[in-house]
Amino acid sequence: MGYDEIAYHFIIADNGDIYEGRSINVMGAHAGQTEEANELADSIRKGLVDKPLVEALKKDPDFGSIGICLDGNFEFEKTSSTQLKSLSLLLQRLVEKYNIKKDKIILHKDVRKKIIENNGLTPIGEATKCPGKHSYEAIMSIVHSL
Numbered sequence: 001m002g003y004d005e006i007a008y009h010f011i012i013a014d015n016g017d018i019y020e021g022r023s024i025n026v027m028g029a030h031a032g033q034t035e036e037a038n039e040l041a042d043s044i045r046k047g048l049v050d051k052p053l054v055e056a057l058k059k060d061p062d063f064g065s066i067g068i069c070l071d072g073n074f075e076f077e078k079t080s081s082t083q084l085k086s087l088s089l090l091l092q093r094l095v096e097k098y099n100i101k102k103d104k105i106i107l108h109k110d111v112r113k114k115i116i117e118n119n120g121l122t123p124i125g126e127a128t129k130c131p132g133k134h135s136y137e138a139i140m141s142i143v144h145s146l
Contacts, residue, residue: 008067010090016082018090022067027057030067031111034059035122061115066094070139074132079139088142095146105143107131 006021007029022028041056043049057063070083094100106114108130116123131139
């Protein structure tokens with residue numbers, strides 16, 4: 001997709017192994033894009049707007065987030081119990097280390113409404129079903145138990 005590296009900070013394989021992807025100190029590329037972020041970034045790069053690039057990044061739904069990917073297509077298959085256990089352990093660690101509030105943990109398909117539209121921004125692309133109908137409730141159960 002043209003990225004220098006993987007879009008996510010963590011990837012959880014079907015067997016539950018957790019892999020570190022993009023450095024946690026680097027903004028991910030996993031939650032989507034907005035017209036406003038892209039337009040402002042282009043204007044800044046062209047010298048048409050005198051603002052730091054971080055102002056455009058703040059309009060991107062990935063700004064300040066940590067991206068976790070569970071390997072699989074959960075529209076068609078169930079999330080493995082080992083993946084869910086690993087996700088629970090990873091989330092517990094991240095919540096503790098970065099003092100993340102439970103209500104700030106959202107799933108990919110909720111980004112459009114909770115981050116993009118609620119902030120008056122315009123999403124680019126189609127809405128996603130991710131993480132899929134066979135994992136959404138299981139993952140939300142983990143989030144609620146944190």
